[in-house]
Structure formats: C-alpha cells, structure tokens
Amino acid sequence: MKKFRIGIQLYGLRDRMEKDMAGTLRAVKEIGYDCVEFAGYFGKSAEEIRAMLDSNGLQCPSVHQGLDFYEEGGQSAVDYIKTLGAKFSAIPWYDAAKLPGSAAWEETKALFIRNGELLAKNGIQLLYHNHDFEFVKVGEKYRHDYMMEQIPRSLLKPEFDTCWVRYAGEDPCRYILKYSGDVEIVHLKDFTCKRLADGPAYALIDADGKPMESGSREDNAFRFRPLGQGMQDIPAILSAAEKAGTEYLIVEQDDAYGQDTLEAAAQSRQYLSELGL
Numbered sequence: 001m002k003k004f005r006i007g008i009q010l011y012g013l014r015d016r017m018e019k020d021m022a023g024t025l026r027a028v029k030e031i032g033y034d035c036v037e038f039a040g041y042f043g044k045s046a047e048e049i050r051a052m053l054d055s056n057g058l059q060c061p062s063v064h065q066g067l068d069f070y071e072e073g074g075q076s077a078v079d080y081i082k083t084l085g086a087k088f089s090a091i092p093w094y095d096a097a098k099l100p101g102s103a104a105w106e107e108t109k110a111l112f113i114r115n116g117e118l119l120a121k122n123g124i125q126l127l128y129h130n131h132d133f134e135f136v137k138v139g140e141k142y143r144h145d146y147m148m149e150q151i152p153r154s155l156l157k158p159e160f161d162t163c164w165v166r167y168a169g170e171d172p173c174r175y176i177l178k179y180s181g182d183v184e185i186v187h188l189k190d191f192t193c194k195r196l197a198d199g200p201a202y203a204l205i206d207a208d209g210k211p212m213e214s215g216s217r218e219d220n221a222f223r224f225r226p227l228g229q230g231m232q233d234i235p236a237i238l239s240a241a242e243k244a245g246t247e248y249l250i251v252e253q254d255d256a257y258g259q260d261t262l263e264a265a266a267q268s269r270q271y272l273s274e275l276g277l
Contacts, residue, residue, distance in 0.1 A: 001276050002242040006269070007035035007061065009187065009252035013261050018042050022052050023045035032269045035059040036085065037250050039092065046083035047214070053084070057224055061248055062159075062185055064129065067115050078122045080141065088185060089119055090127035090159045101138035101148040109150055114156030127159040132197070135168035142170075148179070152257075157182045162237055163189035163224070169197035171241035173233075180244040188237065188268075189252045190230030193222040224253045226264045228271035235275060249277075 008028055009019055016024040021042060028036060041049060053060055070077045081089060091112075098104040101170050116126040131250055134144035141149075148158065158179050162172035176183050193201065201222035227234055240250065251272075256264040 001238065003243070004238075004249045004277060005059070005061070006032070006057075006272060006277060007036045007037055007246060007248055007250045008033045008265055008269075009037045009039060009064070009250050010041035011064065012251075012253045012256070013265065015189065016039065016156070016260055021049070023220075024262075025058060029056040029058055030271065031060070031262070031266045033251075033265075035248065037064060037090075038063045038086075041080075046080045050083050060084040060086055062086055062090060062127070064092035065089050066093075067091060068110060070115050070118060071111075074118075077123075078118060078124065081124065082122060082175065086124060088125050088127050088159070090129045090185070091191060092129050092153050093131065094128075096133040096136075096143075099134065100143045100150070101136075109147075112151055113155055116151070120155060125184070126156050128156055129159045129187070130161050130164055132164045132168035132201075135165065135170050153182055157184065159183075159185045159187065161187040161189060163187070163191050163252075166232060167191065167193065167196055167198075167201060167222075173236050176237070176240040176244045176246070183210050183244045183246050185248045185250055186229055186237070186241045186246050187252045188232075188234065188251050188272075189254075190225040190227050190232045190234070191223060192225055192230045192269075193220050195220055198222075202263070206237050207236070207250040224255050226253060226267035226271065227251060229267070234271070238275065238277070 013024055021044060038060060063081050063084065065081065098108045119126050130144055135142045138146050160172060160176055160183060165172040165175050176186060198220045201220060251265065251268045253264050253268065
C-alpha cells in the first residue's frame with residue numbers, strides 16, 4: 001500500500017489544545033501522527049505554533065479555515081497559514097442556504113473564487129470539506145457536484161469527509177475515485193447509526209456561531225467512533241484514496257462522548273498501523 005502521510009484534525013482534540021497546545025502536539029507525534037490539520041489557533045501567533053510544530057517534527061499541510069479570516073485579514077491572514085507551512089486551506093462548513101440551489105449561490109460562488117485566487121497566488125489550494133447536506137440534489141446533480149463544476153478546479157478542490165458522504169447515503173469510495181487526481185486530502189472518520197441519510201447528526205451552528213439543538217443524534221443513535229470501530233469500510237476507502245492519488249489521510253473524530261480524546265486518537269492510529277500504515 002502507498003505510504004500516505006497520516007495526520008489528525010485537531011478539532012477532535014480541542015479540549016486539550018485549548019489548555020496545552022505544546023503538550024498536545026507532542027503527544028500527537030508520540031502516538032505516531034506525521035502531521036496535523038488545525039481548526040483554530042487559540043490565540044497563538046503563527047511563529048509560536050510553527051516553533052511547536054518544528055520542535056516535535058510535525059508538519060501542517062492544511063488548515064480548516066472559514067473565509068471570513070481571509071476576507072477580513074487579507075494578505076496578513078494568508079501569511080499566517082503560510083508560516084504554519086500549510087499548502088491547503090479547507091472551508092470547514094458553509095451554510096446550505098447559500099450553496100447551489102439557493103438565491104445566494106452566485107454571491108457564494110464569487111466569494112469562493114475570490115478567496116481561491118488569493119490563496120492560489122500564495123501557492124495554497126482552497127478545498128471544500130463536505131457534510132451530508134452537499135449530497136442533496138439540485139436538479140439532477142448533487143449540490144457538491146454542481147459546486148465543483150461551477151468553480152475552476154484550480155481554485156476549489158474537494159476534501160472528502162468520508163463519514164458524511166457515507167451518512168448521506170453515498171459511497172465514499174465512488175466519490176473519491178470520481179474526483180481522482182483532485183483529492184489530495186481525505187478525512188477518515190468512522191461512525192455508527194441506525195439509519196443513513198436521516199438528517200443532521202452534528203452540532204449545527206447559527207449565524208453567530210452558536211450551537212443549535214438537533215434531535216437526530218439521539219433518535220438515530222449516531223455516534224462518532226475511532227477508526228475500525230464503526231460501520232465504515234476503511235480498507236476500501238484506503239484503496240480508493242491510493243488509486244485517486246491522495247497524499248494525506250486526516251483522522252477526525254468530532255466527539256469522543258466522555259472517552260479521553262487522546263486515547264481515541266491513539267486507537268485510530270493503532271488501527272491504521274494494523275493495516276500497514
């Protein structure tokens with residue numbers, strides 16, 4: 001099997017990152033991760049974070065970053081993630097009411113293109129990290145595919161979250177292969193539930209970034225799991241990623257439900273080790 005670069009999305013370790021970023025990054029390296037994907041910087045300067053990364057032999061190929069960061073900060077915001085070493089910046093979530101099929105789509109498209117161009121000028125590729133609601137049809141096509149067709153691939157590529165593709169009722173392997181050559185990062189995420197395509201199963205946020213109530217999680221027994229402990233066919237996903245030319249595999253577990261988050265991360269890394277990674 002191809003020697004992927006194995007990273008972790010630090011959102012799953014946000015409890016530890018907020019309290020002790022240096023210690024968390026050190027522990028991540030000790031567990032066996034090669035790289036990290038940031039989702040928030042907890043008030044640290046880019047230089048401080050880069051020093052922590054370098055001291056632990058970690059790379060930061062990508063960040064999850066809302067576009068308001070670049071809209072407000074311009075070149076200085078781009079320089080921040082360049083200092084971290086990031087080659088990719090992924091839109092982590094976007095309001096479905098502003099995606100294809102909405103009256104706001106043209107404005108959203110212009111926003112994505114504008115920021116994709118800014119990042120591209122600095123050698124950084126803009127990515128889009130999906131949830132399940134991108135796999136709703138607009139006419140004959142999913143919102144996701146419509147969006148990718150409307151924006152030049154040089155300015156926007158997919159970062160497939162395999163959990164949400166599967167939860168939406170689609171095959172993540174098929175989608176990785178469909179975009180072969182353009183899927184440089186794949187999110188590995190395992191889960192269990194009673195029913196697929198059963199509506200929101202995550203903490204939605206409102207316009208102010210505050211959590212909104214969602215009853216689907218309990219009703220459908222949806223739970224994120226360490227890799228190998230859920231319903232995903234991880235070996236098949238790895239095979240598809242290899243065929244598609246993926247370079248980075250990013251482990252993500254949004255919630256550990258009381259389990260120590262670092263232990264959950266270690267279990268996922270151990271599972272990948274057992275598969276030869």
